[in-house]
Amino acid sequence: MLDRTSPVSIKIVAERAGVSTATVSNVLNGKTSVSPVFAERVRRAVDDLGYVTDSSASRLRSGRHSLAGVVVPNLTNPMFSAFVSTLECVARQDGFDLLVVSCDNEAEQEAERLRSIRSWRPAGLIVIPCDGALSARLPKGGHPRIVVADRIPDDAGFDLVAVENALAAGAMASHLAAQGYRTCLVAGSTLEISNVRERWDGVAAVAPESVHMVECGLDPAGIHRRLRDRLRQGPRPDALFTLDHVTTLIAYQLLAELEISIPDDMGFASFDDTEWMRLVTPPVTAVRQPVEDMAHAAWAQLMRRMAGGDGAPEHLRLSCAIEIRGSTLRPKREPKNAAA
Amino acid sequence: MLDRTSPVSIKIVAERAGVSTATVSNVLNGKTSVSPVFAERVRRAVDDLGYVTDSSASRLRSGRHSLAGVVVPNLTNPMFSAFVSTLECVARQDGFDLLVVSCDNEAEQEAERLRSIRSWRPAGLIVIPCDGALSARLPKGGHPRIVVADRIPDDAGFDLVAVENALAAGAMASHLAAQGYRTCLVAGSTLEISNVRERWDGVAAVAPESVHMVECGLDPAGIHRRLRDRLRQGPRPDALFTLDHVTTLIAYQLLAELEISIPDDMGFASFDDTEWMRLVTPPVTAVRQPVEDMAHAAWAQLMRRMAGGDGAPEHLRLSCAIEIRGSTLRPKREPKNAAA
DNA sequence: TTGAAAGCGCTAACAT
DNA sequence: ATGTTAGCGCTTTCAA
Numbered sequence: 001m002l003d004r005t006s007p008v009s010i011k012i013v014a015e016r017a018g019v020s021t022a023t024v025s026n027v028l029n030g031k032t033s034v035s036p037v038f039a040e041r042v043r044r045a046v047d048d049l050g051y052v053t054d055s056s057a058s059r060l061r062s063g064r065h066s067l068a069g070v071v072v073p074n075l076t077n078p079m080f081s082a083f084v085s086t087l088e089c090v091a092r093q094d095g096f097d098l099l100v101v102s103c104d105n106e107a108e109q110e111a112e113r114l115r116s117i118r119s120w121r122p123a124g125l126i127v128i129p130c131d132g133a134l135s136a137r138l139p140k141g142g143h144p145r146i147v148v149a150d151r152i153p154d155d156a157g158f159d160l161v162a163v164e165n166a167l168a169a170g171a172m173a174s175h176l177a178a179q180g181y182r183t184c185l186v187a188g189s190t191l192e193i194s195n196v197r198e199r200w201d202g203v204a205a206v207a208p209e210s211v212h213m214v215e216c217g218l219d220p221a222g223i224h225r226r227l228r229d230r231l232r233q234g235p236r237p238d239a240l241f242t243l244d245h246v247t248t249l250i251a252y253q254l255l256a257e258l259e260i261s262i263p264d265d266m267g268f269a270s271f272d273d274t275e276w277m278r279l280v281t282p283p284v285t286a287v288r289q290p291v292e293d294m295a296h297a298a299w300a301q302l303m304r305r306m307a308g309g310d311g312a313p314e315h316l317r318l319s320c321a322i323e324i325r326g327s328t329l330r331p332k333r334e335p336k337n338a339a340a
Numbered sequence: 341m342l343d344r345t346s347p348v349s350i351k352i353v354a355e356r357a358g359v360s361t362a363t364v365s366n367v368l369n370g371k372t373s374v375s376p377v378f379a380e381r382v383r384r385a386v387d388d389l390g391y392v393t394d395s396s397a398s399r400l401r402s403g404r405h406s407l408a409g410v411v412v413p414n415l416t417n418p419m420f421s422a423f424v425s426t427l428e429c430v431a432r433q434d435g436f437d438l439l440v441v442s443c444d445n446e447a448e449q450e451a452e453r454l455r456s457i458r459s460w461r462p463a464g465l466i467v468i469p470c471d472g473a474l475s476a477r478l479p480k481g482g483h484p485r486i487v488v489a490d491r492i493p494d495d496a497g498f499d500l501v502a503v504e505n506a507l508a509a510g511a512m513a514s515h516l517a518a519q520g521y522r523t524c525l526v527a528g529s530t531l532e533i534s535n536v537r538e539r540w541d542g543v544a545a546v547a548p549e550s551v552h553m554v555e556c557g558l559d560p561a562g563i564h565r566r567l568r569d570r571l572r573q574g575p576r577p578d579a580l581f582t583l584d585h586v587t588t589l590i591a592y593q594l595l596a597e598l599e600i601s602i603p604d605d606m607g608f609a610s611f612d613d614t615e616w617m618r619l620v621t622p623p624v625t626a627v628r629q630p631v632e633d634m635a636h637a638a639w640a641q642l643m644r645r646m647a648g649g650d651g652a653p654e655h656l657r658l659s660c661a662i663e664i665r666g667s668t669l670r671p672k673r674e675p676k677n678a679a680a
Numbered sequence: 681t682t683g684a685a686a687g688c689g690c691t692a693a694c695a696t
Numbered sequence: 697a698t699g700t701t702a703g704c705g706c707t708t709t710c711a712a
Contacts, residue, residue, distance in 0.1 A: 006403075007458075007461060007484075009704090009705055009706085010705060010706060010707095011705075011706095019682080019683085020682065020683045020684075021683090021705085021706075021707090022682075022683060022684080022685095022707075022708080023681085023682065023683075025706070025707055025708085026681095026682090026707090029707080031707085031708090032681080032682090033681075034681070034682085035681060035682085038681080038682080050479030050480060052455055052456075052458050052459045053459055053705090053706080054400075054459065054461055054704095054705055054706070055396075055459040055460050056395075056396030056397070056399065056400060056460065056461065056705085056706090057396070057400055057688090057704075057705035057706040057707090058705080058706055058707075059396065059688090059706090060394075060396060060397055060400065060687095060688045060689065060690090060704095060705080060706070060707095061687075061688050061705080061706045061707045061708075062688085062706075062707055062708080063346075063688080064707095067460075074425075075421055075422075075424060075425035075428065076418075076421065076422055076425050078416075078418065078421075081415055081416065081418075081421035081425075082415075082416055084415060084440070085414075085415035085416050085421075085442065088415065088440065088441065088442055089442075089444075092441075092453075092456075097439055097441070097456060097457065097460065098439070098440060098441075099437055099438070099439060099440075100424070100428065100438060100439075100440040101428065101432075101437070101438070102425065102428055102429075104429075113432075115392055116392075116432075116437060117437065118347075118392050119392045119393055119394065119395040120395050120396065120407075120437065121347065121394055121396065139390025140390060142347070144347075249615065249619075252619060253618075253619065275589065275616060276615060276616030276619050276620070278593075279589075279592060279593065279616050279619075279620050280616070280619050280620050280621070281620070281621055349688090349689055349690085350689065350690060350691095351689075351690095359698080359699085360698065360699045360700075361689085361690075361691090361699090362691075362692085362698075362699060362700080362701095363697085363698060363699075365690070365691055365692090366691090366697095366698090369691080371691085371692085372697080372698090373697070374697070374698085375697060375698085378697080378698080393689090393690080394688095394689055394690070396689085396690090397688075397689035397690040397691090397704090398689080398690055398691075399690090399704090400688095400689080400690070400691095400703095400704045400705065400706090401689080401690045401691045401692080401703075401704050402690080402691055402692080402704085403704080404691095681712105682711105682712085683710100683711090683712085684709105684710090684711085684712095685708100685709090685710090685711100686707105686708085686709080686710100687706100687707095687708095687709105688705105688706085688707090688708105689704105690703100690704085691702105691703095691704095692701100692702090692703095693700100693701085693702085694699100694700085694701085694702100695698100695699085695700075695701095696697100696698080696699075696700090
């Protein structure tokens with residue numbers, strides 16, 4: 001696109017103020033001291049003309065950036081949009097603008113998007129990678145500063161901020177067991193995604209025999225079909241534990257379709273807590289991830305690196321809370337009284 | 341932030357390929373014809389070094405931008421995040437990256453964010469303004485190309501893409517009336533926001549006497565309090581129609597708190613359709629806004645302007661669908677049989 | 681304290 | 697077909 005209405009440059013400001021461009025720059029950046037008279041003249045001119053420094057040109061010359069990039073699998077997932085939202089807020093406080101990019105959960109798109117984002121020479125990147133093979137999508141020699149969040153890449157060489165998936169999933173499994181659910185079906189998109197893998201491992205570690213996993217994929221129609229088939233065939237599990245937001249959403253609707261009532265016919269729990277889970281009846285028991293904390297921590301780590309922090313990669317794991325709600329409060333099997 | 345690991349420049353590529361920088365540029369931009377041998381050598385060097393053109397420097401010299409900005413009141417609102425998500429997707433298809441900024445629904449923040457986004461000299465801006473006074477927050481002389489979406493600014497001089505608020509709200513009012521709801525309370529954040537104003541006008545035009553409006557503000561605690569007070573005092577309305585997502589969410593929870601059951605005690609309808617409204621029991625009747633279409637249209641309009649389109653401001657209004665669900669299906673007042 | 685001039689990475693004229 | 701050079705808007709020496 002051609003720029004037709006060329007905005008005011010520092011040169012115009014300098015002319016109007018009757019000083020050199022260097023002086024304007026000095027006033028705006030407060031590096032060298034400038035006489036009050038000149039400073040005032042410059043500020044006037046800046047105000048009158050509505051001048052704003054061209055950040056690209058500034059970076060080009062000074063090497064100082066004020067742009068960061070964030071790459072997420074998807075922006076419609078409330079978990080990711082909350083992440084970006086928080087990030088945008090804290091980045092701004094540190095004087096950074098944010099280039100936001102999503103990749104539709106596709107590795108190829110991610111690679112292309114990473115490339116295009118690199119063309120802006122951002123000071124750093126925060127990435128929620130769509131799969132483990134992130135490093136393959138970066139230039140071999142010296143990529144930009146990156147902090148990885150949420151999903152764990154195969155390459156341990158990145159700074160990382162994620163949650164205690166296994167711990168939280170295990171705790172949920174224990175809760176289900178304590179409620180008397182003996183058989184539990186665990187459903188998630190795919191074990192290729194580290195989160196899902198870790199969560200499944202966490203469940204399996206706690207309850208090694210009475211649980212089964214079904215991988216439903218990423219595509220809504222496929223999830224629905226696979227899960228439905230699984231629930232129809234074979235013995236019905238006591239409880240269903242879904243490991244990611246999309247699967248949860250579809251599973252919840254599916255149970256209604258199949259007229260399986262919660263929690264009487266089946267217990268229902270989710271990894272990832274969203275608004276609607278508190279609104280439905282009964283409300284849904286869920287693992288609540290500290291998304292905002294994750295964004296804060298990721299940004300803080302990136303800032304540390306940008307400030308020159310040079311140590312080994314840091315791996316941070318945040319712990320999750322479990323919100324126990326009606327969907328896993330099992331009615332007692334042997335009704336002695338109505339007291340249950 | 342200082343850039344320490346300086347990425348490869350076109351100069352390095354040129355050296356490696358044994359050609360001039362101009363030739364590298366020509367190969368990459370395909371302007372002038374380059375001999376196959378040289379072209380191949382250049383491409384090799386580019387691949388080996390993982391070179392990506394510096395977009396800022398390129399723009400600086402050529403005047404061609406590939407950056408656009410989007411300003412929204414908030415990213416956690418699913419309506420806005422869907423808007424940004426769609427925008428990001430279509431912009432990418434046209435080769436643009438997106439600078440995303442939210443302003444927390446505050447005019448002051450919006451002004452500051454507009455300023456900082458301008459420093460990147462984007463090819464254009466898409467803005468969902470937080471109130472009507474958008475023009476006051478732009479530089480007097482010649483602001484960047486802007487397309488306004490969703491909320492209507494006081495100044496009619498902008499390109500605009502929004503929805504038929506009054507029409508849709510009126511249709512919902514008719515639906516409520518047809519269902520036999522005689523008195524209706526309408527709740528929204530504030531009439532300062534054009535959407536809320538237009539929606540209320542739409543309702544009032546259809547049902548001039550049996551409806552009342554309550555402005556609840558933008559702050560969750562305040563919304564809860566005002567709405568609760570309003571529902572407790574005076575006669576209880578037959579139906580509640582909420583005009584924006586936040587109000588809807590709080591109102592829905594409030595009804596549960598007050599043990600007002602839907603739709604028996606009160607009908608409930610929302611402007612703005614979100615996922616959970618289909619999941620709760622009964623599902624919530626809602627006006628569904630074509631958010632994705634809005635994003636598409638806004639981007640298309642911006643592209644037209646960027647391509648040099650010069651006519652008068654265009655105002656586009658998209659129509660909404662009404663999703664009638666259980667929350668407004670009133671049980672008949674005079675039960676003849678159980679058939680109702 | 682101020683300004684002149686160089687140069688960041690790139691592309692568009694222009695020269696060869 | 698290729699290279700040389702100038703200059704986009706800015707900041708940073710460095711000289712005055």
